[in-house]
Amino acid sequence: MTHIYEPRLTRTEITKLRPTQITVGFREVELKRKEWRETAQTRGDGFLGHHIVPVVAGPKGRLFLVDHHHLVRALQEEGVEHVLTSVVSDLAHLEKDEFWSVMDHKNLIYPFDVAGLRRHTDDIPKKVEDLKDDPFRSLAGYLRMAGGFAKVAVPFSEFVWADFLRRRIGLDYVNRAFDEALATAMKLAKSAEARHLPGWCAIEQ
Known part of the structure; x- marks a missing residue:
């Protein structure tokens, strides 16, 4: 007998979601704001229903974003107060230091600043609204879309x-x-210099 498991969705306040990275690309956030504005009036609920936000339950019952930081930031800037979340891992039983260690080993955090330097997990913002702008993250996002x-x-x-x-x-x-x-x-992306990067799709000469 086959069992089909479906995620349990919860309507969650954006202000209660904690980031797991320090930066986003503000240009990419603006793109997602535009996408939301184009759909909000006609199919806003459907849009949110198709963009489930994965979270990890951490110490003290706090919820940590593990994807969609740009989207959640964009929605917040557009005045949206809630998103649909799905808990993909429950680490609420761990103490703070062990929680961050496990998150790091699972590659679920990116504690690097706008200069690309690794920082302590204490430097990760506690609110989506406090995420910093990394112009190179925007450049990379636009590069992929192109x-x-x-x-x-x-x-x-x-x-x-x-x-x-x-x-x-x-x-x-x-x-x-x-x-x-x-x-x-x-030009750099199509060069052999970038061949070690994930998603490199140039033709080697």
């Missing part, structure tokens, strides 16, 4: 690409001339 690399099931793959780009393109250039920086990023 076909620069493939979407793959590798945790934080776009952050890995962001760090690759950060080492090769100036921040001022990204802020001042984003489209031109994206073109530069595309």
